[in-house]
Amino acid sequence: MGEPVTPIAQARGVTKRFGTTVALDDVSLSIVPGETHALVGRNGAGKSTLVSLLTGLTGADSGTVLFNGEAAPAISDRDGWRQRVACVYQHSTIIKTLSVAENLFLNRQSERGPISWPGLRRRAAELLESYEVDVNPEQLAGDLTVEQRQMVEVARALSHGARFVVMDEPTAQLDAGGIARLFRKVRALQERGVTFCYISHHLEEIYQLCQRVTVLRDARHIITAPVDELDTDALVAAMTGPEAAASHLLGETSSRTRKSGPPALAVRELTLAGSYESVSFSVAPGEIVGVAGSASSGAVALAETLAGMRSPTSGVVEAAGQRVRAGSVPDALKAGIGFVPQDRRATGFVPELSMAENATMTVPRRLGRAGFLSPRRKAALANEAVRTLDIKTPSITTPLYGLSGGNQQKVVMARALASEPCALVLIGPTAGVDIRAKETLLAAIDAAAAAGAGALIVSDELDDLRGCDRVLVMFAGRLTAEQSKGWQDADLVAGMEGTRDDR
Numbered sequence: 001m002g003e004p005v006t007p008i009a010q011a012r013g014v015t016k017r018f019g020t021t022v023a024l025d026d027v028s029l030s031i032v033p034g035e036t037h038a039l040v041g042r043n044g045a046g047k048s049t050l051v052s053l054l055t056g057l058t059g060a061d062s063g064t065v066l067f068n069g070e071a072a073p074a075i076s077d078r079d080g081w082r083q084r085v086a087c088v089y090q091h092s093t094i095i096k097t098l099s100v101a102e103n104l105f106l107n108r109q110s111e112r113g114p115i116s117w118p119g120l121r122r123r124a125a126e127l128l129e130s131y132e133v134d135v136n137p138e139q140l141a142g143d144l145t146v147e148q149r150q151m152v153e154v155a156r157a158l159s160h161g162a163r164f165v166v167m168d169e170p171t172a173q174l175d176a177g178g179i180a181r182l183f184r185k186v187r188a189l190q191e192r193g194v195t196f197c198y199i200s201h202h203l204e205e206i207y208q209l210c211q212r213v214t215v216l217r218d219a220r221h222i223i224t225a226p227v228d229e230l231d232t233d234a235l236v237a238a239m240t241g242p243e244a245a246a247s248h249l250l251g252e253t254s255s256r257t258r259k260s261g262p263p264a265l266a267v268r269e270l271t272l273a274g275s276y277e278s279v280s281f282s283v284a285p286g287e288i289v290g291v292a293g294s295a296s297s298g299a300v301a302l303a304e305t306l307a308g309m310r311s312p313t314s315g316v317v318e319a320a321g322q323r324v325r326a327g328s329v330p331d332a333l334k335a336g337i338g339f340v341p342q343d344r345r346a347t348g349f350v351p352e353l354s355m356a357e358n359a360t361m362t363v364p365r366r367l368g369r370a371g372f373l374s375p376r377r378k379a380a381l382a383n384e385a386v387r388t389l390d391i392k393t394p395s396i397t398t399p400l401y402g403l404s405g406g407n408q409q410k411v412v413m414a415r416a417l418a419s420e421p422c423a424l425v426l427i428g429p430t431a432g433v434d435i436r437a438k439e440t441l442l443a444a445i446d447a448a449a450a451a452g453a454g455a456l457i458v459s460d461e462l463d464d465l466r467g468c469d470r471v472l473v474m475f476a477g478r479l480t481a482e483q484s485k486g487w488q489d490a491d492l493v494a495g496m497e498g499t500r501d502d503r
C-alpha cells in the first residue's frame with residue numbers, strides 16, 4: 001500500500017532472552033514518521049522489553065534496531081540515543097531535587113564551559129513556552145504533578161532533537177482531566193511532526209489516539225494494522241490468543257453476603273489537614289465499597305492514612321472493632337489491614353527479593369513477634385498466589401525485577417491478600433494489568449469479601465468500581481455522595497468532577 005516510507009524507528013527480527021525466559025522472539029516493528037503507533041499485549045508479552053531495545057537501555061541478543069534507516073548508535077553513546085528517541089515512563093526519570101530548568105539543561109555532554117544560571121532559566125522558559133508547557137522553570141521538579149512532569153520530559157526529549165517519543169502507560173496515574181490534556185498535547189505535537197509509540201492497557205485510548213497498532217503475544221509479533229481495521233474484539237483476540245476464550249468466566253462475581261459482627265473498617269471524623277476533612281464511613285465484613293475521586297479529591301491520601309502511611313490530624317480508624325494506632329504501617333498490618341499502594345515501585349515491593357518473599361512479607365508481621373513463616377508454608381502461599389492470580393513468573397524464587405510490570409502488580413495484590421486481612425484497602429488495584437488480568441484481580445477481591453473481609457477500593461477507573469456494593473464519591477477533600485450498585489457512569493463522573501451537587 002502506497003510508496004514505501006523509511007521508518008523513523010524500526011526493530012528487525014529482534015530476540016531478547018533473560019536467562020531461560022524468551023522476552024522477545026524474532027520481533028519486527030516499523031514506526032513511520034508522523035504516526036502514533038500503539039503497542040499492546042497482555043502482561044509479560046514483551047512490550048517493555050521492546051521499548052528497552054528501541055531506547056537503547058539494553059541491546060538485543062540478535063536482530064537490529066534502526067532509526068531513519070540507519071543502524072542505532074552503540075549502547076554507550078547516550079547522546080546519540082537521546083537525539084533519536086525518548087521514553088516517558090510511568091515512573092519518572094526526572095531528578096526531583098533539581099529545578100525544572102536544571103533538569104532540562106544540566107548534564108548535556110554537548111554543553112561546555114561554566115553554567116550561566118540566568119541563561120539556563122531563560123532557555124528553559126523559552127523551551128517550555130515553545131511546547132506550550134505551563135510550568136515555572138524555577139520550580140522544584142519534585143513538586144510537579146505527574147502530568148506536568150511528563151510534559152517536561154517530552155519537552156526535554158524534543159530539545160535534544162529527538163522526534164520519536166515512546167510513552168509507556170502514560171495515563172496510569174492521571175485522572176480524566178489529565179488524560180484529556182495529555183491527548184491534546186500528543187495530537188498537537190503530532191501535527192508538528194513528532195512520532196509516538198504509545199503503550200497502554202486501556203484499549204479505548206488506543207482508538208482515540210493511535211492510527212496503527214501492533215500486538216505482541218508471548219514474545220512474538222502477532223499483527224500490525226490500522227486501528228480502524230481492527231475492532232476491540234479482534235484486538236483482544238489477537239492479544240489473548242485462541243485458548244483464552246474460556247477464561248471469560250473469571251469475571252463472574254461470587255455470591256456475597258454481608259457478615260454480622262463489627263465493621264471490617266470504621267472511619268470516624270477523619271481529617272488530614274490540607275487533604276481531606278471529617279470523613280466518616282464504615283465497611284461491613286463481606287462488603288466491597290468503592291471510593292471514586294479525581295487526583296485532587298483526597299481519596300488516595302485517605303487510603304494511605306488507613307494503611308498507616310500518613311498520620312491524620314484527627315479522627316479514628318477501627319479494624320474489626322479494634323482501634324488502629326494512627327500513622328504506623330506495622331500497626332495497620334497487625335490490625336488486619338491488607339494494602340495495595342498507589343505506586344508499587346515506591347512502596348509496594350522490594351525488587352531484589354524473590355517473588356515468594358514479596359508475596360508473603362506481610363504474613364510474619366501479622367502473626368506477631370513469635371510468628372515464623374516456614375519456607376514450606378511460604379512456598380505454598382506463593383504457589384497459591386501464582387495459581388489464583390495467574391502470575392506469570394519463571395519461578396517463585398525469581399527476583400521481582402524479573403517480572404513484567406503487570407505481574408509485579410499482581411504480587412503486590414497477593415501480598416495484601418496473604419495475611420488473610422479483615423479489611424483490604426486497595427488503591428488502583430488493577431493499574432497496569434491487562435484486561436483479562438483485571439478480571440482475575442477483581443475476582444480475587446470478590447473472593448476475599450466472600451470469605452468475610454471488607455474491601456475498600458479507591459480508584460478513578462470505573463471498571464474497578466462497577467462490582468462494588470456502593471461507591472462513595474469524594475470531591476475536594478469531602479465525601480460528597482454515595483451511589484448504590486447500578487449507578488450510571490455519568491453520575492459518578494459528574495460527582496468526581498464536582499459538577500453535580502448531590503446534597
Ligand SMILES: Nc1ncnc2c1ncn2[C@@H]1O[C@H](COP(=O)(O)OP(=O)(O)OP(=O)(O)O)[C@@H](O)[C@H]1O
Nearest residue numbers: 018023043044045046047048049402403404405406
Ligand atoms: N530484567 C529481567 N530479568 C528477567 N526477566 C525479565 C526481565 N525483564 C523482563 N523479563 C521477562 O520478560 C518477559 C517480558 O516482560 P516485559 O516487561 O517486556 O512485558 P510487558 O509486555 O511489558 O508486560 P506488562 O504489561 O506487565 O508491563 C516477562 O516474562 C518477564 O518476566
